Every structure is written in C-alpha cells, then in structure tokens.
Amino acid sequence: EIKSFDKSAAALLDEWRARGPYEADMGIEKAQGTIAEYRQKLAQKREKESSLRVGMDIFTIDKPPYKELQDLSGSLDQFETMWKLTEGWNQAWEQWKTNSFQDLKVEDMNVTMIQYRSDVNKLARDLKQFDVWAKLKDSVEQFKRTLPLLTDLKNEAMRERHWLQLMEEIEIKFDPYAQDFTMDKVAPLRLDK
Numbered sequence: 001e002i003k004s005f006d007k008s009a010a011a012l013l014d015e016w017r018a019r020g021p022y023e024a025d026m027g028i029e030k031a032q033g034t035i036a037e038y039r040q041k042l043a044q045k046r047e048k049e050s051s052l053r054v055g056m057d058i059f060t061i062d063k064p065p066y067k068e069l070q071d072l073s074g075s076l077d078q079f080e081t082m083w084k085l086t087e088g089w090n091q092a093w094e095q096w097k098t099n100s101f102q103d104l105k106v107e108d109m110n111v112t113m114i115q116y117r118s119d120v121n122k123l124a125r126d127l128k129q130f131d132v133w134a135k136l137k138d139s140v141e142q143f144k145r146t147l148p149l150l151t152d153l154k155n156e157a158m159r160e161r162h163w164l165q166l167m168e169e170i171e172i173k174f175d176p177y178a179q180d181f182t183m184d185k186v187a188p189l190r191l192d193k
Contacts, residue, residue, distance in 0.1 A: 005052055006066075009045055012038075013068040021079055024135035028090070031083045031132070035076055042072055078126055085123075086136050089116050093143070097183040101176060104183065106150050113147065116140050149191055166191070 016038050021031030049066055092112055096104065117140050120133070127133040152158070153176075163176050170189060175181055 009066050009068040013072045016072055022130040024132045028087045035080050045069055085119055100179045101181045106154050110147055113143055
C-alpha cells in the first residue's frame with residue numbers, strides 16, 4: 001500500500017504540473033478553482049499519508065518524506081499568491097482607469113505599483129517561466145513607465161495653454177477637466193510616446 005501511495009503522490013504532482021493555472025488568459029476565477037481543486041486533492045493525500053504513518057509506526061517502519069506532496073503544497077502556495085496578486089492588480093487598475101483624471105492620486109498609485117512590483121519580483125525565481133507571471137510583470141512595468149507622465153500631467157503648474165499645446169501636438173481634442181476624462185481615456189492617447 002505504501003508503494004501504491006508513493007506512485008499516486010507522484011502522479012498527483014505530475015497532474016498538477018500538466019494542468020496548473022499557468023496561463024494568464026485562464027482567468028482568475030478558473031485559476032482559483034483549479035488551485036482549490038488541487039488543495040482538496042492534496043488534503044485527501046495528506047489524510048491517507050497520516051493513516052499510513054500510523055500503520056508504519058506500529059511496525060517501526062521508516063516514514064518516507066513525501067517530497068511530491070511537499071512540492072505540490074509549495075507550488076500551490078506560490079500560484080495562489082500569484083493569482084491573488086493578479087486579482088489585486090486588476091482591481092487597482094479597474095479603479096484607477098474609471099476615476100476622473102483630476103481625482104487620481106498619483107503618489108498613492110506609485111506606492112501601490114512599488115508594492116506589486118516587489119511582490120511580483122519575489123516570485124520570479126520560481127515562476128518567471130510561466131505566462132501568468134510574465135503578463136503581470138509586464139502590466140506592472142508598463143504602468144511604472146507611465147507614472148512620470150501622469151505626474152507631469154497632474155502637476156499644479158499644468159495650465160490650460162499646456163493642455164492646448166498637448167492637444168495640438170497629438171492632434172486630438174479632449175477636456176482634461178471633464179469628469180469622464182479618465183485613465184481609460186488617457187491610455188489610448190499614447191501620450192507616453
């Protein structure tokens with residue numbers, strides 16, 4: 001029964017490696033569902049492991065460390081963190097892009113970006129080969145590159161004439177003081193170019 005358990009633990013890890021939530025286009029809900037499914041499977045394996053250990057203790061049999069289960073648990077933790085970061089970043093971006101441009105607090109946005117950037121980079125050693133990590137990193141880095149522009153556009157020294165010059169330069173008219181002038185409308189202007 002121990003050998004059978006060894007094989008099933010290795011098979012579960014292999015299954016996770018084949019089906020894990022590695023692609024960004026999988027979506028947060030589906031990824032979290034996959035993680036929950038494998039957490040449940042891991043919990044069942046841990047229960048079986050406990051019952052096997054009781055039997056091994058009776059006969060003083062060495063208890064093998066089920067490295068596959070430890071590896072699966074660690075990987076689940078990492079991907080759960082990765083997807084929580086993705087969800088949090090997406091929520092922050094959704095909030096920013098729908099707020100009026102005049103109401104944006106660039107300094108707060110910068111603090112948030114720095115924290116996400118740090119958290120994403122901490123996962124790089126183990127997850128950088130996966131699409132979900134790369135997409136989140138790219139999104140955070142792209143936002144980082146636009147922050148100086150936002151800071152300049154939000155500068156108190158920015159006057160009506162500056163906005164008019166900007167509109168003339170990009171050949172697009174807009175009202176920078178309108179409530180519906182949001183990040184969602186700033187991004188397509190490609191002012192970072």
